Amino acid sequence: MFADDTKLRARALLLAARLELRHWPQAETLHRAPLAVKLAGGGIAVLFRHGVAVLIGALPEAEKALRERLLPLLEHRYESAESEEIELRIDPAGPEGLREGALVVQSGSLERMLLIAEALSKSVVLGHYETRFARDFDRVEPFALELERTGGIRGGTREHVKRIGALLLIESRMVGRAEIGDKPELLWDHPELEGLNALLEDEFEIHERLAALDRKLELVARTERTLADLISTRHALRVEWYIVILIVLEIMLTVYQLWVR
Numbered sequence: 001m002f003a004d005d006t007k008l009r010a011r012a013l014l015l016a017a018r019l020e021l022r023h024w025p026q027a028e029t030l031h032r033a034p035l036a037v038k039l040a041g042g043g044i045a046v047l048f049r050h051g052v053a054v055l056i057g058a059l060p061e062a063e064k065a066l067r068e069r070l071l072p073l074l075e076h077r078y079e080s081a082e083s084e085e086i087e088l089r090i091d092p093a094g095p096e097g098l099r100e101g102a103l104v105v106q107s108g109s110l111e112r113m114l115l116i117a118e119a120l121s122k123s124v125v126l127g128h129y130e131t132r133f134a135r136d137f138d139r140v141e142p143f144a145l146e147l148e149r150t151g152g153i154r155g156g157t158r159e160h161v162k163r164i165g166a167l168l169l170i171e172s173r174m175v176g177r178a179e180i181g182d183k184p185e186l187l188w189d190h191p192e193l194e195g196l197n198a199l200l201e202d203e204f205e206i207h208e209r210l211a212a213l214d215r216k217l218e219l220v221a222r223t224e225r226t227l228a229d230l231i232s233t234r235h236a237l238r239v240e241w242y243i244v245i246l247i248v249l250e251i252m253l254t255v256y257q258l259w260v261r
Contacts, residue, residue, distance in 0.1 A: 002108025017076035046117035
């Protein structure tokens with residue numbers, strides 16, 4: 001795939017929530033799952049259905065052409081593409097690992113490139129949700145302080161239910177589409193790459209970041225559910241008071257009618 005003693009740059013682009021890739025031409029396909037395609041100038045692109053394109057050894061004009069080609073295939077396109085990149089160096093004589101800011105691999109085989117692309121894709125998705133989720137997480141403390149000071153909360157149930165829905169969507173995309181916590185399918189056919197996969201997961205801190213995000217997700221979801229329950233209880237109590245008032249008015253009206261008679 002790539003020659004020995006070559007320096008490359010691998011760049012992951014998060015373009016949308018989903019990429020529709022089922023009808024990509026077979027003639028351009030190097031690998032199907034994940035989808036790897038040839039680029040002009042000798043580079044490759046690895047495309048993932050969770051909206052990420054990883055370009056390895058791609059020329060700037062090849063990247064531009066690919067992004068234009070992917071435009072009609074994007075679902076829920078993001079306004080600006082988030083990116084993450086790493087330098088690769090192919091050195092058959094040296095041990096695999098991070099050296100001098102570059103990831104050294106022993107060969108430029110397609111299987112190794114696919115594994116690197118998958119790790120990069122997971123990392124850029126995690127970075128996207130870490131940034132997006134930070135805003136929701138920062139709202140937990142103000143809600144808690146308001147409850148402590150006033151014993152109540154402002155807002156309506158609908159607003160909190162919508163936030164719960166957004167959190168469920170984030171979790172669905174991370175677990176269902178990106179499969180961040182899952183073992184790459186490539187390893188079932190190439191178990192000799194287990195060491196490289198472990199190195200990549202450790203370098204990008206995939207499992208640690210996912211665990212931290214899961215804890216924050218659970219805390220924010222629990223907070224939103226608690227607030228929704230409090231507001232629902234407040235509304236239910238208000239309805240009960242309305243019923244009591246109506247009963248009292250009915251009793252008073254009955255007593256008045258009896259007195260008039």
